[in-house]
Amino acid sequence: xxxxxxxxxxxxxxxxxxxxxxxxxxxxxxxxxxxxxxxxxxxxxxxxxxxxxxxxxxxxxxxxxxxxxxxxxxxxxxxxxxxxxxxxxxxxxxxxxxxxxxxxxxxxxxxxxxxxxxxxxxxxxxxxxxxxxxxxxxxxxxxxxxxxxxxxxxxxxxxxxxxxxxxxxxxxxxxxxxxxxxxxxxxxxxxxxxxxxxxxxxxxxxxxxxxxxxxxxxxxxxxxxxxxxxxxxxxxxxxxxxxxxxxxxxxxxxxxxxxxxxxxxxxxxxxxxxxxxxxxxxxxxxxxxxxxxxxxxxxxxxxxxxxxxxxxxxxxxxxxxxxxxxxxxxxxxxxxxxxxxxxxxxxxxxxxxxxxxxxxxxxxxxxxxxxxxxxxxxxxxxxxxxxxxxxxxxxxxxxxxxxxxxxxxxxxxxxxxxxxxxxxxxxxxxxxxxxxxxxxxxxxxxxxxx
Ligand SMILES: Cc1ncc(C[n+]2csc(CCOP(=O)(O)OP(=O)(O)O)c2C)c(N)n1
Numbered sequence: 381x382x383x384x385x386x387x388x389x390x391x392x393x394x395x396x397x398x399x400x401x402x403x404x405x406x407x408x409x410x411x412x413x414x415x416x417x418x419x420x421x422x423x424x425x426x427x428x429x430x431x432x433x434x435x436x437x438x439x440x441x442x443x444x445x446x447x448x449x450x451x452x453x454x455x456x457x458x459x460x461x462x463x464x465x466x467x468x469x470x471x472x473x474x475x476x477x478x479x480x481x482x483x484x485x486x487x488x489x490x491x492x493x494x495x496x497x498x499x500x501x502x503x504x505x506x507x508x509x510x511x512x513x514x515x516x517x518x519x520x521x522x523x524x525x526x527x528x529x530x531x532x533x534x535x536x537x538x539x540x541x542x543x544x545x546x547x548x549x550x551x552x553x554x555x556x557x558x559x560x561x562x563x564x565x566x567x568x569x570x571x572x573x574x575x576x577x578x579x580x581x582x583x584x585x586x587x588x589x590x591x592x593x594x595x596x597x598x599x600x601x602x603x604x605x606x607x608x609x610x611x612x613x614x615x616x617x618x619x620x621x622x623x624x625x626x627x628x629x630x631x632x633x634x635x636x637x638x639x640x641x642x643x644x645x646x647x648x649x650x651x652x653x654x655x656x657x658x659x660x661x662x663x664x665x666x667x668x669x670x671x672x673x674x675x676x677x678x679x680x681x682x683x684x685x686x687x688x689x690x691x692x693x694x695x696x697x698x699x700x701x702x703x704x705x706x707x708x709x710x711x712x713x714x715x716x717x718x719x720x721x722x723x724x725x726x727x728x729x730x731x732x733x734x735x736x737x738x739x740x741x742x743x744x745x746x747x748x749x750x751x752x753x754x755x756x757x758x759x760x761x762x763x764x765x766x767x768x769x770x771x772x773x774x775x776x777x778x779x780x781x782x783x784x785x786x787x788x789x790x791x792x793x794x795x796x797x798x799x800x801x802x803x804x805x806x807x808x809x810x811x812x813x814x815x816x817x818x819x820x821x822x823x824x825x826x827x828x829x830x
Contacts, residue, residue: 403445420453503527506559584599653798669725701726702729717743719746
């Protein structure tokens with residue numbers, strides 16, 4: 381992402397002029413690079429560098445501040461800029477040979493794939509590598525849309541909530557091949573499922589930027605490579621230990637299938653809704669969400685099946701789902717787009733319904749309404765039972781609210797009416813809202829306040 385942002389005129393800087401902000405200080409800790417362009421003659425230099433920075437290594441946002449008077453300057457452009465491509469980093473032959481040896485001597489290998497900058501050929505090669513070597517692949521936090529969740533080697537994802545079978549499989553592994561993820565707090569269960577700084581298992585960490593390797597976990601083998609180059613090279617290997625890992629991978633796959641089935645949580649009021657979405661939506665549907673306990677149901681029971689089918693905030697910010705869905709609907713008008721939000725999450729950016737209607741977009745917002753910040757209430761009940769503070773919400777009538785923007789809206793009452801509402805929304809297209817009331821006692825799949 382490149383954010384171009386207006387700044388006060390150069391002659392007014394440092395006076396706290398009207399709307400003057402020091403953007404380097406404001407965005408410095410959260411962007412990959414922040415700069416202010418004070419000389420129109422250097423626009424091309426800054427903008428080309430912005431693209432290169434945003435797209436290379438670990439992709440990330442760049443902020444460029446534009447002083448108002450600079451924008452009126454004229455400057456010659458001697459030559460148009462060269463097209464910027466994300467740089468490729470090929471893995472060297474020695475570490476690749478070393479990895480083959482590691483696989484040959486492993487008993488319980490485990491792959492975690494994730495992070496940014498993946499390409500479709502890279503994802504296909506990841507699936508090919510896993511299949512040829514019989515390896516189980518889990519997705520890192522919010523990278524579930526990476527590998528087809530119906531693939532025989534996909535075994536689940538690491539998330540905010542506990543996934544005991546995955547955590548156990550990770551802890552018991554003797555070779556961890558991390559392809560692209562940061563191995564951050566969410567993926568490692570607060571740095572507890574993987575011992576730091578030296579993990580119990582041999583760690584092979586593949587990442588497109590050297591600075592990330594060894595940041596928390598010391599790798600046995602560190603490979604600076606982009607995920608596509610690594611996976612294409614690894615996918616070309618014949619089976620190193622034919623059939624040695626197949627049984628364990630199949631068991632993990634069966635466990636994932638059972639865990640992500642609504643049957644795992646009998647009487648749960650939402651699991652069936654998400655399983656139904658996975659059943660009827662096309663594989664390339666784009667499903668967006670923000671933050672809240674409701675997302676636990678989305679991630680566990682929906683099945684992402686195509687690249688780019690999951691848009692969700694790695695930073696855990698509420699309100700992300702609808703704006704993300706608007707971006708997706710604008711960028712991919714031929715794909716079906718859904719935003720799933722809790723009532724609190726939806727209300728953070730609900731006014732964007734106007735944007736969606738204004739641009740005649742096709743998207744459906746599913747609001748899971750429990751009339752509270754359920755996540756925070758759960759924390760309160762766990763730490764200070766009975767001491768409820770500031771987590772109740774008095775919401776608008778969501779359907780009337782959506783209709784006021786010109787959207788179409790249906791309130792559901794159980795799975796059967798949800799199925800009907802979904803079919804209706806998909807058939808008529810445009811901007812739709814489906815309200816799904818949720819009994820506030822339900823905190824997460826299979827777990828109630830009681
Ligand atoms: C912008 C932002 N503000 C606050 C939080 C902290 N937070 C995380 S989840 C949550 C409540 C979410 O409520 P809701 O969307 O209704 O979902 P529920 O937990 O009830 O399923 C809050 C306040 C956050 N992640 N992002």
